[in-house]
Structure formats: structure tokens, C-alpha cells
Amino acid sequence: MQTGGHILNDFNLALKSFKEKTVNIGCLAQQNLESSLQGLFDRNTELCNKVIADDEDVDQLEISIDEDGVMIMSKYRPFASDLRVVVASMKITNIIERISDHAVSIAKRSRKLIRTPELPEVSLIEPIFRHANNMLTNALTAYADGNQELAMEVIAADPELNKLHKKATKQLTKCLEGEAEAHKAYLHLVFISRWLERVGDLAVNIAEDVVYMETATDIRHGGELPE
Amino acid sequence: MVNSSTSQDSHTDPALIHINDLGFSYNQGKTETIKGVSLNCPEKQVTAFIGPSGCGKSTLLRCINRMNDLVETSKITRGSISIMGQDINAPDVDAIELRKQVGMVFQKYNPFPKSIYENVAYGLRIQGIKNKSSLDEAVERALKGAALWDEVKDRLKESALGLSGGQQQRLCIARTTAVRPKVILMDEPCSALDPIATAKVEELITDLRRDFTIVIVTHSMQQASRISDNTAFFYLGELVEYGATDKIFSNPSVQQTEDYISGRFG
Numbered sequence: 001m002q003t004g005g006h007i008l009n010d011f012n013l014a015l016k017s018f019k020e021k022t023v024n025i026g027c028l029a030q031q032n033l034e035s036s037l038q039g040l041f042d043r044n045t046e047l048c049n050k051v052i053a054d055d056e057d058v059d060q061l062e063i064s065i066d067e068d069g070v071m072i073m074s075k076y077r078p079f080a081s082d083l084r085v086v087v088a089s090m091k092i093t094n095i096i097e098r099i100s101d102h103a104v105s106i107a108k109r110s111r112k113l114i115r116t117p118e119l120p121e122v123s124l125i126e127p128i129f130r131h132a133n134n135m136l137t138n139a140l141t142a143y144a145d146g147n148q149e150l151a152m153e154v155i156a157a158d159p160e161l162n163k164l165h166k167k168a169t170k171q172l173t174k175c176l177e178g179e180a181e182a183h184k185a186y187l188h189l190v191f192i193s194r195w196l197e198r199v200g201d202l203a204v205n206i207a208e209d210v211v212y213m214e215t216a217t218d219i220r221h222g223g224e225l226p227e
Numbered sequence: 228m229v230n231s232s233t234s235q236d237s238h239t240d241p242a243l244i245h246i247n248d249l250g251f252s253y254n255q256g257k258t259e260t261i262k263g264v265s266l267n268c269p270e271k272q273v274t275a276f277i278g279p280s281g282c283g284k285s286t287l288l289r290c291i292n293r294m295n296d297l298v299e300t301s302k303i304t305r306g307s308i309s310i311m312g313q314d315i316n317a318p319d320v321d322a323i324e325l326r327k328q329v330g331m332v333f334q335k336y337n338p339f340p341k342s343i344y345e346n347v348a349y350g351l352r353i354q355g356i357k358n359k360s361s362l363d364e365a366v367e368r369a370l371k372g373a374a375l376w377d378e379v380k381d382r383l384k385e386s387a388l389g390l391s392g393g394q395q396q397r398l399c400i401a402r403t404t405a406v407r408p409k410v411i412l413m414d415e416p417c418s419a420l421d422p423i424a425t426a427k428v429e430e431l432i433t434d435l436r437r438d439f440t441i442v443i444v445t446h447s448m449q450q451a452s453r454i455s456d457n458t459a460f461f462y463l464g465e466l467v468e469y470g471a472t473d474k475i476f477s478n479p480s481v482q483q484t485e486d487y488i489s490g491r492f493g
Contacts, residue, residue, distance in 0.1 A: 080477060080485050
């Protein structure tokens with residue numbers, strides 16, 4: 001969409017650095033998410049602890065990106081696509097920070113699960129995680145590449161994730177009818193499934209913001225792309 | 228201004244100014260400074276002309292009140308400009324009469340070397356208004372309309388040249404509005420003003436659009452996006468894109484427009 005750089009090289013550099021930071025926070029948050037699930041699957045408490053500690057980096061980066069965004073808007077008064085990049089990136093950063101928070105929640109629950117006997121039902125989480133993580137990968141790639149078609153694919157993938165979550169929740173709820181000792185553990189898994197479903201929703205939100213960034217069309221809440 | 232049997236009823240047409248395939252030359256038609264520009268300026272809205280230096284926006288502005296007639300070698304090479312349905316370059320149109328209906332505010336404020344009162348009253352006097360209370364009322368109304376009354380009401384007899392730059396520009400606006408034109412042309416009215424004076428003039432323009440059709444040339448994209456309803460982007464004498472200001476500055480249709488407003492060239 002854009003041809004060449006700005007006349008003000010500082011503006012170019014500021015925007016470039018700003019976008020790179022947003023990509024970085026996405027990578028960090030995704031890493032945390034992957035580590036939290038790996039910790040669950042491998043029963044690795046240290047990995048879960050690392051996720052909780054590393055969330056601080058995500059929080060600090062979110063603050064830094066917001067500061068940069070405000071600086072760019074006040075100093076350079078961007079218009080059109082530049083303004084959309086700044087606004088969308090700030091919103092996406094906030095979404096990513098929430099994804100990292102969910103990773104922390106998953107890590108904390110995983111730590112508790114690791115202290116209890118292993119449950120075969122942990123395997124129910126794997127397909128949900130894979131699907132949600134794939135959606136997140138595509139959403140972040142769509143942002144980095146300015147790819148609205150990929151963003152639309154993320155949105156289209158959400159119903160399948162909801163199905164997987166619903167199926168897993170149904171099965172786990174059935175397990176709650178069994179031994180009372182394992183109830184807490186099954187509840188942890190229900191929550192983990194719920195948070196992964198939320199990660200998918202947040203990936204959709206990222207995708208919607210990417211579409212806005214690229215097309216200036218707001219497709220949230222039933223909005224449609226013009227033909 | 229335009230008592231012509233060919234006038235169209237402006238109430239059926241929301242555009243007050245129609246510029247149709249206009250061509251203009253400063254050198255008797257050898258080269259065109261404005262090349263086939265067509266656009267309509269809606270009534271009681273603010274239309275901004277933006278573009279890099281030398282793109283023809285001020286030239287086009289001066290075509291609307293035929294100020295370019297003062298340049299001996301200037302020539303309309305094609306097309307027309309109509310205001311309220313009347314072709315302003317028709318042989319039976321008097322340029323002086325036109326300029327009573329199409330006022331102008333310039334980049335450098337230029338009050339007359341007279342009192343504040345006389346600056347505003349002057350245009351009314353030469354229209355034949357002699358009655359003092361009518362003049363007083365009109366002067367007060369114009370100065371209030373220019374958000375200047377409170378600042379000058381106790382010194383109307385003092386020289387206009389004693390006012391600050393921002394006040395002088397607002398006085399020039401009051402002088403223009405006093406004769407109740409249909410259109411006010413503004414050629415970078417804030418470029419010689421400090422930020423606070425600029426803000427006051429912008430606020431004034433926002434109020435004036437209730438009563439007047441305004442066309443403004445500005446180099447400031449922020450200003451154009453703040454105060455105008457429609458924006459026309461020019462480059463090398465051509466109209467590149469024209470549309471609602473919100474659209475032009477958020478999602479222009481033409482790449483060149485996007486490049487200009489985002490500072491990729493200019």
C-alpha cells in the first residue's frame with residue numbers, strides 16, 4: 001500500500017522500531033503460551049515457573065509500546081495508513097498482553113496439576129492448544145506481513161476451536177461425576193481449556209485489527225469488508 | 228451579485244461553487260497552471276485545498292473571485308466557474324460586484340490603516356450605508372462574529388494596526404463578513420500567526436461555516452483535517468483527489484494522496 005519511506009527519516013525509523021516491538025511482544029507471549037502447555041504436558045514445574053516470571057517482560061514491553069505509540073502520534077501526527085498502523089498496533093499489543101496473562105494462568109494451574117497424579121485426560125487439551133496456537137501464529141504473521149487474507153482465515157478458524165473446547169469441556173464435566181479426589185484436577189483442565197478458547201478469541205481480535213489496519217474497514221461486531 | 232436570468236435555483240443544488248474542467252494560464256495560454264480541474268464546493272461547508280507549493284491551489288482560489296484578472300497576461304483557457312448558477316467569467320459579470328459576494332482573507336493580515344471601527348464599516352459605507360446606528364449594529368455583529376468584540380469594544384476608535392497579529396487577522400475576517408458575502412476565500416489565513424492565534428482563527432472558521440461557504444488553502448494537513456468538511460488535493464496543476472475530509476485523511480483512494488498526506492513526498 002505504501003510507496004517508499006517518509007521524508008522525515010526519524011519517522012521511518014520510529015514506525016519501523018514500533019512495528020518490530022509489536023512483533024516481538026507477540027513472539028514473547030506466544031513463547032509463554034507454548035511453554036505453559038509444554039510444562040503441563042511434560043509435567044515440568046520449572047518451565048511453568050519460567051512462564052510466570054517471563055510475563056513481567058511482556059508487561060514492560062506493553063508499556064514501552066504504548067509510550068512509543070503516543071510519542072509517534074504526538075510528534076509526527078500520522079495520517080491514513082500510518083495512523084492505522086499505530087492505533088492497531090497499540091490495540092494488538094494490549095490483546096497480546098492478555099494472551100500472556102492467560103499463559104500465566106495456565107502455568108499456575110499446570111503447577112497444581114503436576115503435584116497430583118497424572119491424568120490421561122490431559123491429552124484432551126492438546127488439540128485445543130494446537131488449534132489455538134495455530135490461530136495465534138497466523139494472526140501474528142498476518143500483522144507482521146500486513147496480510148488481510150490470512151487474518152480472515154484466523155477469523156474463519158474460530159468456530160472449530162469453539163467446537164473442540166465444547167467437546168473437551170463436556171468430557172471433563174463427565175469426569176467430575178467420578179472420584180471426588182480428582183475433581184480439582186479436572187476443574188484445572190476445564191479452566192485451561194477455557195483459557196485456550198479465549199486465546200483463540202483474542203487471536204480473532206488481532207486479526208480484526210489487522211484487517212482494519214490494512215483496509216480501514218472495521219469488521220468487528222458483524223462489520224463486513226466492502227466488495 | 229448575480230441577477231441573471233440564467234441563474235439556477237441554488238436550493239436544489241447543494242453545491243454553491245461549480246468548477247468545471249477549468250484551465251488557467253499566467254502566460255496567455257502558452258502553458259497551463261491549472262489543468263482541467265472539476266470540483267464542487269458545497270454551500271455552508273468548508274472546502275480545503277491542499278498540495279505542495281506550486282501545485283496551483285492559490286491560483287485556483289484566486290480564480291474564484293477573479294483576483295487573477297489583475298495579472299495582465301492571465302487567461303482562463305478552458306472550462307468555467309459558476310457561483311449560484313452564474314458563470315463568473317461571463318461578459319456581463321462585473322468582477323467588482325463578484326468580489327462583494329466572494330470575500331477574501333489573505334495570508335498576511337492587511338487591515339486598512341484606519342480605526343478598528345472603520346475597517347469593518349468601510350465596505351458597508353461604500354455600499355451606500357450611511358445610517359450610524361445601522362453601521363454600529365453591523366460593525367458589532369461582524370466583530371462578535373469574528374470573536375473580537377470583547378477584546379476591542381472599548382477601543383473601536385483606535386488604529387487597527389495596534390492590534391496583535393491574530394487580532395488583525397480576525398479583524399480582516401470581520402471586515403470580510405460585514406458585507407455578508409456568500410463565499411469567503413482564505414489563503415493560508417493562519418500561516419503568519421502563532422499557535423494560539425491560529426487556534427482562535429480555526430475556532431472562528433468552525434463558527435463561520437454556519438453562515439458562509441468557505442474555501443481555504445492551507446499547507447497544514449492537521450488544520451485541513453480539523454476544520455474542513457471536504458478536501459481537494461492538487462499536484463502540478465491537476466486535481467488528484469477530492470472527497471470528504473474524513474475519508475481523504477483516513478483512507479484516501481489515490482496512492483499519491485496517501486503519499487502526500489503521510490509525508491512521503493511534498
